[in-house]
Amino acid sequence: MSKEQYLTLSKASGPNSNGRTEPFVKVIACIATLGGLLFGYDTGVISGALLFMGPSLHLTSFTMGLVTSSLLFGAAFGALLSGHFAAALGRRKIILALAIIFAVGALGTALAPDVQWMVFFRMVLGLAVGGASATVPIYIAEIAPANRRGQLVTMQELMLVTGQLLAYISNAGFDALWGGENTWRWMLAVATLPAVLLWFGMLYMPDTPRWYAMKGRLAEARKVLERTRAKEDVEWELTEIEETLQDDEVKGKPHLREIKKPWLLKLFFIGLGVAVIQQTSGVNTIMYYAPTMLTSLGMSNNAALVATIANGVISVLMTFVGIWMIGRIGRRPIVMIGQFGCTLSLLFIGCICFFMPVESGGEPDMLHGYLVLLGMLLFLSFQQGALxxxxxxxxxxxxxxxLRGIFMGGAIFAHWIANFLISLFFPLMLSSVGLAGSFFIFAVIGLLGAVFVVLCIPETRNRSLEQVEHYLHEWLSDGGVSKKKVLSGHKAETL
Structure with a gap:
């Protein structure tokens, strides 16, 4: 295809198409993002369960951090392994396997007799959480039409925060209905149901057209495109996929050692930065330890659990705002809004804790707790609505x-390792420097992340995945596209 034909088609269809999203695409996204729902529930449920499992498992500050973070350690390796096998086995088969691991992990944690078994099954559950975080966005990105990719991929984040909200509601509900020291077992067991639904749903879903084409199964790739694209977009996208894969055939099977190429090394480090800055904001200290922090500031267990539901509600509502923004403005300005907003919110929480300290041995001030909760809600508005x-x-x-599966696995591995370290050491940080010191530290890290965002985040809106690959290759190779153009988000026609 000539450059002139390519650009003509780009204007008529593909990433600049105004065509409606086919219903089957929405069905696929809803089924696949059950992995995100499980991801959210299993990471959110621990916040309430920690209030009740302490006596049963004899938790200390260190083992509390270990129980929380063991899932994240497993998630790091789940992301790495799923990324490695996604190219060979297909995105769909990986998600099917993850559904089984989700179910086994949920039941194992619910029945754990002691802290050792709890940590083990939390790591098993983490394998599924990490695998879903690496595989589901790729699956949806490759199966979604380019002009709707942003909204459909971010359904994963919507389902994630919905899962966390359901976990918070479940925690408060089980406490109100039954209470007692074994309440946490029911909280953890509930995650088995969506795992079963995910497995049955994915049995009837196809793999992605790009994976079929990569395996030489072009007839199946065309069949999926015909079910998920407007009629005028099928030939355009199939041709683009075939041309990209023909270029790749010369390079042989994908290997991580290809990262030695300068442009791929730069791109991989940008991916690592994107993955890690979301965690270094301290988001999961709020998602995992909010009830623990609020009870230390004067709230009862039940009041803290109910207050934490507000975190989940704000997260869900602001994710809708994020999906709306992604459909209208570029990725780069959204990241900047999120990073700067989160950093200012962390400073606000730190200042509340610093200037309104709870005196040692004194009665905690309820107002203090609600102001910290307000800071958490502001933080989550920027985090879940943008970042x-x-x-x-x-x-x-x-x-x-x-290389998408391998590189995605590596980036998400770094994401989960950062999450693991922060969650493991946060209880120790609280005991050593207090809430004020902890949030000031996260705010300083947030400022460093803001520098990275300004200098390194590219714009990918209004481009097909193949066009994104071409323009990042040229930019990072210094081959003709200026950094200013790449960052400012010129349309595909500028190529």
Whole structure:
């Protein structure tokens, strides 16, 4: 295809198409993002369960951090392994396997007799959480039409925060209905149901057209495109996929050692940065430890659990705002809004804790607790309304098709290791420097992340995945596209 034909088609269809989204695409996205729902529920439920499992499992500050973070350690390796096998086995088969691991992990944690078994099954559950975080966004990005990719991929984030909200509601509900020291077992067991639904749903879903084409199964790739694209877009996209794969055939099977190429090394480090800055904001200290922090500031267990539901509600509502923004403005400005907003919110929480300290041995001030909760809600508005949705979207877009599974796995591995370290040491940080010191530290890290965002985040809106690969290759190779053009988000026609 000549450059002139390519640009003509780009204007008529593909990433600049105004065509409606086919219903089957929405069905696929809803089924696949059950993995995100499980991801959210299993990471959110621990916040309430920790209030009740302490006596049963004899938790200390260290083992509390270990129980919380063991899932995240497993998630790091789940992301790495699923990324490695996604190219060979297909995105769909990986998600089917993850559904089984989700169910086994949920039941194992619910029945754990002691802290050792709890940590083990939390790690098993983590394998599924990490695998879903790496595989589901790729699956949706590759199966969605380019002009709707942003909204459909960010459905994963919507389902994630919905899962967390359901976990908070479940925690408060079980406490209100039954209470007692075994309440936490029911909280953890509930996650088995969506795992079963995910497995049955994915049995009837196809793999992605890009994976079929990569395996030489072009008839199946065309069949999926015909079911998920407007009629005028099928030939355009199939031709683009075939041309990209023909270029890749010369390079052989994908290997991580290809990262030695300068442009791929730069791209991989950008991916690592995108993955890690979302965690270094300290978001999961709020998602995992909010009830623990609020009870230390004067709230009862039940009041803290109910107050934490507000975190979940704000997260869900602001994710809708994020999805709306992604459909109207670029990825880069959304990341900047999220990063700067989160950093200012962390400073606000730190200042409340610093200037309104709870005196040692004194009665905690309820107002203090509600102001900290307000700071958490402001933080989550920027995190879930901007930073988190666009993080998963960018990671699903910026890596080359041929290496997408491997690079995504590596980036999400770094994401989960950062999450693991922060969650493991946060209880110890609280005991040593207090709430004020902890949030001031996160605010300083947030300022460093803001520098990275300004200098390194590219714009990928209004481009197909193949166009994203071409323009990032040229930019990072210094081959003709200026950094200013790449960052400012010129349309595909500028190529």
């Amino acid at each position: 988190s949705p666009v993080t998963w979207l960018l990671l699903s877009e910026i890596f080359p098709t041929r």
